[in-house]
Amino acid sequence: MTRYISKSVFLLIASVVLVCGIYPGALWLMGRIFFPFQASGSLLRGPNGKVIGSKLISQPFTKDEYFWPRPSAASYNAAASSSSAIAASNYALRARVATMLGPIVKYANGPKAGQLVAPDIEAWFQKDHYQGQPHIVAQWADGHNELAQAWVTADPTHAAYVQAWANAHSVLVKQWIQQNPGTPNPQPTDLAVPFFENFSKEHPGKFPSAVTATLPGGKTQTQIVPVSVGTDIQSTFFDMWRNDHPHVPLQKVPGDYVTTSASGLGPDITMENAEYQLSRVVAKWASDLKRNPATVRTEIQQILDQNAHAPLDRLAGEKLINVLEVNLALREKYGAPTS
Amino acid sequence: MFLQIWFLPFALLATATLIAIPLSGYMAWIMDGKYKPLPVLRWFEKRLNFGEQNWKQYTVSLLIFNALLFVYGFVVLSLQPWMPLNPRKLGMLAPTTIFNTVISFMTNTDLQHYSGDVSFSNFSQTFFCITMLFISAAVGLSALTAIIRALRSDKSVGNYFLDMWRVLVYMFVPAAFLYGLLFLQQGSPMTYKSDVQVATLEPGAMGTTPTGQPQLQTIVVGPVAAFESMKMLGTNGGGFFGMNSAHPYENPTAFSNFFDTLAMMMFPFALVLMYGRMLKKTRHAWVIFSVMMVLMLGTIVWSVHFDTQKPNPGLTAHPAKTYQVLDASAAGGKRAVNVPAVAALPVDQHLGNLEGKELRFGTSAGATFAAVTVDQTCGAVNAEHDSLNPIAALSPMVGMWLNCIYGGKGVGMINMLLFLIIGIFIAGQMVGRTPEYLGKKIDARVVKLAIIALLVHPLMILMPTGLFAGTSWGLKAESNPGAHGFSQILYQFSSASANNGSAFDGLGVDYGLNNNPSPAPTARQFDIAAGLVMLFSRYLPIIAPIAMAAFLGIKKTSPFGAGTLRDDTFTFGFLLIGTIVIIGALLFLPAAALGPVAEHFGPIPFGG
Numbered sequence: 013m014t015r016y017i018s019k020s021v022f023l024l025i026a027s028v029v030l031v032c033g034i035y036p037g038a039l040w041l042m043g044r045i046f047f048p049f050q051a052s053g054s055l056l057r058g059p060n061g062k063v064i065g066s067k068l069i070s071q072p073f074t075k076d077e078y079f080w081p082r083p084s085a086a087s088y089n090a091a092a093s094s095s096s097a098i099a100a101s102n103y104a105l106r107a108r109v110a111t112m113l114g115p116i117v118k119y120a121n122g123p124k125a126g127q128l129v130a131p132d133i134e135a136w137f138q139k140d141h142y143q144g145q146p147h148i149v150a151q152w153a154d155g156h157n158e159l160a161q162a163w164v165t166a167d168p169t170h171a172a173y174v175q176a177w178a179n180a181h182s183v184l185v186k187q188w189i190q191q192n193p194g195t196p197n198p199q200p201t202d203l204a205v206p207f208f209e210n211f212s213k214e215h216p217g218k219f220p221s222a223v224t225a226t227l228p229g230g231k232t233q234t235q236i237v238p239v240s241v242g243t244d245i246q247s248t249f250f251d252m253w254r255n256d257h258p259h260v261p262l263q264k265v266p267g268d269y270v271t272t273s274a275s276g277l278g279p280d281i282t283m284e285n286a287e288y289q290l291s292r293v294v295a296k297w298a299s300d301l302k303r304n305p306a307t308v309r310t311e312i313q314q315i316l317d318q319n320a321h322a323p324l325d326r327l328a329g330e331k332l333i334n335v336l337e338v339n340l341a342l343r344e345k346y347g348a349p350t351s
Numbered sequence: 352m353f354l355q356i357w358f359l360p361f362a363l364l365a366t367a368t369l370i371a372i373p374l375s376g377y378m379a380w381i382m383d384g385k386y387k388p389l390p391v392l393r394w395f396e397k398r399l400n401f402g403e404q405n406w407k408q409y410t411v412s413l414l415i416f417n418a419l420l421f422v423y424g425f426v427v428l429s430l431q432p433w434m435p436l437n438p439r440k441l442g443m444l445a446p447t448t449i450f451n452t453v454i455s456f457m458t459n460t461d462l463q464h465y466s467g468d469v470s471f472s473n474f475s476q477t478f479f480c481i482t483m484l485f486i487s488a489a490v491g492l493s494a495l496t497a498i499i500r501a502l503r504s505d506k507s508v509g510n511y512f513l514d515m516w517r518v519l520v521y522m523f524v525p526a527a528f529l530y531g532l533l534f535l536q537q538g539s540p541m542t543y544k545s546d547v548q549v550a551t552l553e554p555g556a557m558g559t560t561p562t563g564q565p566q567l568q569t570i571v572v573g574p575v576a577a578f579e580s581m582k583m584l585g586t587n588g589g590g591f592f593g594m595n596s597a598h599p600y601e602n603p604t605a606f607s608n609f610f611d612t613l614a615m616m617m618f619p620f621a622l623v624l625m626y627g628r629m630l631k632k633t634r635h636a637w638v639i640f641s642v643m644m645v646l647m648l649g650t651i652v653w654s655v656h657f658d659t660q661k662p663n664p665g666l667t668a669h670p671a672k673t674y675q676v677l678d679a680s681a682a683g684g685k686r687a688v689n690v691p692a693v694a695a696l697p698v699d700q701h702l703g704n705l706e707g708k709e710l711r712f713g714t715s716a717g718a719t720f721a722a723v724t725v726d727q728t729c730g731a732v733n734a735e736h737d738s739l740n741p742i743a744a745l746s747p748m749v750g751m752w753l754n755c756i757y758g759g760k761g762v763g764m765i766n767m768l769l770f771l772i773i774g775i776f777i778a779g780q781m782v783g784r785t786p787e788y789l790g791k792k793i794d795a796r797v798v799k800l801a802i803i804a805l806l807v808h809p810l811m812i813l814m815p816t817g818l819f820a821g822t823s824w825g826l827k828a829e830s831n832p833g834a835h836g837f838s839q840i841l842y843q844f845s846s847a848s849a850n851n852g853s854a855f856d857g858l859g860v861d862y863g864l865n866n867n868p869s870p871a872p873t874a875r876q877f878d879i880a881a882g883l884v885m886l887f888s889r890y891l892p893i894i895a896p897i898a899m900a901a902f903l904g905i906k907k908t909s910p911f912g913a914g915t916l917r918d919d920t921f922t923f924g925f926l927l928i929g930t931i932v933i934i935g936a937l938l939f940l941p942a943a944a945l946g947p948v949a950e951h952f953g954p955i956p957f958g959g
Binding site: 013015016017019020021022024026027035036038039040046047050051052053054058062064065068069070073075078082089090091092093094095096097101102103104106107110117143156158159251254255257262263265266268272273274275276277279281282284326328329330332336339340343349 | 354355358359395398399401411412415416419420423466468469477478481482484485486512515516519520524527528531532535536537538539540541542543544546547549550551552553556557568569570571572574576577581592593594597598599600603605606608609663664665666668691692693694695696697698699700701702704705706707708709710711712713714715716717732733734735737738739740741830831832833834835855856857950953955956957958959
């Protein structure tokens, strides 16, 4: 028995020296000598010579001058890679995608071909009827309790707004407590559904949204008020609008534009996605630089084509572009975005 | 499009088979000790080889060494806060997570109830993970070699310590070094720095710090190339980063992904042929190889067809449906639930389900990898399995339930041996002859051992799944509603018991560092339960087959006669597939019906 133990110890020590010392040490040395760029993380340098990111790691872009990466479940945090882990059957996936689509979707054909759907979503919302029933917001909160609650927790001002409503509607809150005896002291989140139901009746065709107003004296103040237009309505209620208009042909958005990558850090988008964004990018650079959009488009298209690569040389997949590399090329060619 | 989907899986299968043929010869040559070691290595081998062992001594050596490995792993992980290479000053993991993680890596499972990029220093990644990646893979391979020697009726089953050394030095280290170079060249970092801070190209796009400065992006790096190569070659599957082979540093390109996937397949493919070479039953080994290939093709085609060739059903149109739900209070015991029609969202899904997929690997790479990683009991993932199309996720689950499609280092072949013994036993019963394998009579004791080893797997999956799905332990951890929530728990224990290590990542099983103020509420329960499942499901199915092989080996070999069941024919392959499907798959049919199948039939979308 002691021999087994002593041999085990010897084997373990020898193995640790071999696989934790010699083996990675040799690889480390090879990396230093032959692959210094890769070994340190494929870091790219910007126009001022400073490191601006890794070629392999996605980073966020929000300006219209740049191509945007896929949405990231990790918030582009390269110290905590993460997927969304949302199942296909989970309504949260459809809700997230619909929220992204609402403000950007366009009609595919008919008299309004190429125009945004968003104004029609607002017009439909103001009429306040869904599937023939009145009160869209109340139906939304009833059908999707979790979304209603998520609205309350999304921002402290939202919770405060609901709390103010609860203070002003003590009768309704008491009724709710009677129906839910397990929660004698409801928090704003608990009251999300009765809040929206009541809101919908008091403000038909409106939704609570943050509005920034300029006060006399130049100060700005953001507060929640009932609104009947705006991005909140376009994104939150696009899914319901779509269910009321299921057969209206809409332009399709590339799949990778609205889905998250597995690591949250995938550096590529499809060429289709890039071309979908191209008009926006071209228009913005053209107006920034006061140049002819047609020539700018040719130049940017060229940058895309130069960067295009496909998995296993198109044997295993379609053309992709690396978002950071393309945006870096734009930055080097046109300078920093103005806004 | 057709080519872009199917080229990758078929190229992988063909390449792995072509590599397996010479590799199996090399492995048999090494394990039979026909090579001449270098003088320095001979010194080590002399120290380790203290003579031939019988099966009991070999098993005891294996267990003692693994016990030592457990102590080593526990100590190394606990010491993280005080060890070097930790500039991020990471603290200690929760004790239950250390327990789970040590067992997980030791048993070649690599189920990770933590994220490497968040919680591990480069010291832990190197001295805990890399050590375990090599050693745990060598344990399974040594065990298979001992079983082969027993079946050959050798005088002894070899020496455990010498076998381990041979596997490490002559197979794994050279292969890992070559693969490491390849990953390095493709873009995996190889540095002992822990992270890089970069100012993003669009300043402030990451948000702003409390002082109003643009937020920097922190990029975690480390000795990824050395880690990644052995993680895949050893079919370990535990990632350096939380998102494993989906992370761009672990798997930078489509080319690296091809070799990542191939690395999982090489050794398991070769082991089946090595079995044939060492037993001098090449045709028999090819029959087993073909059976595994048929099953593997089935799992790959299934997942690619339902995930890459079909859109994500969460975004498509669905007609109105009426479901009959059991309800004791309703008249007739049933109640009709009407689900209204759902309109399609305007999303172009010609590339299939892209949620949780990386684009750079190729169109079908995620679905292919999902099937390969379970068949090879690797458990690395390059896509989020939680977000696979519901019915496509059946493929990785079936792979784990059968657990004998090539399998990991040796263990898959050992499981196949069990199905083989049972299959021959059933065939013998049907024709009324004494069943024989390799000319040895299969008696009651052998069949009992085979059944014990086989039954561990379903028991270790279904019992804890039932326990967690029926109590708040599981319900509090589910992150998706309805049938998919059940699937998450089922997948967790299937993965633990199959020593696989992939997961439906949404399940709340991560405690995180010990000082984490808000861990997943039932992370401790999952840590301990999954830890115990991994332990039992690893060692019982290794020990029982060694004993079984030893009992078979000491029997007299009966001469080949007209009534002998031939083990190298098409009929035999068919018998084997039948046994696997009937015994292996039917055990899990009810669980499958409650999970992925129920989810597939809707309603979709569900909950929210």
